[in-house]
Amino acid sequence: MMNKTKNDGRPALGTALGQLAARECRSLLRALAMRKRRQEGIHEARKSCRRLRSLLPLLPPEQPTNAVNRGLQELAHALAPLRDAHIAARTAKLLATAHETWITPEVIHSLEHRCEQMLDNALKQDPHWRRRRADAQRIIASIHALAWADIRPSLAKKTLKRSKRRVKKAHSKARESRAPDALHRWRRRARKLRYQLEFVRKARHVAGMKKGRSQKYAASAKQLSALTDQLGWRQDFQIFLDAVEQLPTSRDVRALRRELPSKSASWSQAEPLP
Template sequence: MINKTKHDSLPSLGSALSTLATRECRRLLRALAMRKQRQEGIHEARKSCRRLRSILPLLPPEQPTDAVDHGLRELAHSLAPLRDAHMAVRTAKLLATAHETSITRPVLQALERRCEQMIDHALKQDPHWRQRRVEAQRIVAAIHALSWHDIRPSLAIQTLKHSKRRVKKARRKALALRTPAASHRWRRRARKLRYQLEFLRKARRMAGMKKHRTQQYGEQAKHLSAVTDQLGWRQDFQIFLDAVKQLPNSAKVLALRQELKSKSASWSEAELHA
């Protein structure tokens, strides 16, 4: 009787996922409110948007998630250029440290100026992210209104199977095509599956469900984390290449562009992580 009472007091899988989604919503709002560490806030806000998008497919198909998904996607996309500009600087510094390159101090300063100018321009258009925060509040309210209690373990398993098929398909195409776009699609799908596994692992623990499957989800998420980290470096390198193309012409920039033509293939495979 004691064990049964203890089990009955635990939340259902859907209730646990609702709690986790609420926590992620709070993280999103806090990230957008950050002022002193603006780039960290941008990064955390985009991660929260991606995590929340990953959890929506776990809801029953009849739930009105399309508008929420679209809103999260647009919010994340609005911050993407700012994050990319910051990552271009970060990647340049990593390459300058790890390789003999033409990434000189003037080039780094040009990338840093570009990053600062983009932030300044964005903040003039949306001071302290007020418009974005209003939109985020609207999205959060819509997320809270969804019927999380309707989520069933069987539906979660079906969703994971579908996500795994999408990852396998993207992986095959990426290995066949060897293009940045294909690799990025593989990374996005692998990351989404990883988030789903992490959410379900935590929710199952909260709901007191069988440990074996819960542990499997944790192991699978850990493997996917290694995959997305490796693919993430390639994406960061591509962002760096695109940023260099957009810098004003100078002797230093032109020299770096010439060097990138011959070395970019080997650099893109470099195991550089912060």
């Protein structure tokens, strides 16, 4: 990675973004190395993969980012079923605070057992995530080799505008269809834009650039964070629904499945208080 600096000794925007990418790479490795809090590590590793993927479009188009993007996507995707199983159990606990008649302790226990079993099986196939960590190391080596210093403020601004257009397009389609897939696509694009805004804002601060635009980026990122949190509950609820369908049949599970069609609309609207 080139180490270009400005006359005042501060790194240029691209170099600062490269430093932030390197920091995120270290966070990814730390997350995969976590043993005592596996689910937290899985969650943090997937977030690091998404953040790093959001940085790649900021690079000049001639940069070889396709393989890196694909590698990060595959790493996050491999961990997704484990994260979803954990989300399903957590969502059931939240719902039980307000709907304990239907979300019984037996249902919660079944979801937690399913989560633990899936994690145990995954660790048997890849003890201590050795294979995943080796994959991450290879991806990180490629990330370090990218020409981060070639990123110019004009290119970053152009990338952010393109991401904003993609969010607006996804929003329009989600508003028209209200389908889970469309809502999830809207959330993914909004989250990606939020990450990009946060990275560029931090890099501008490190580079000593004017605060006005950085403050606008911070305000936009904050709004997107509230949006993605709201859409996130809907996604978590859909993951819960899918998990209930996969549980072994029991009296409580059958009763919940009968009740869900009439309750899903109201239960998915807002996250219940813990």
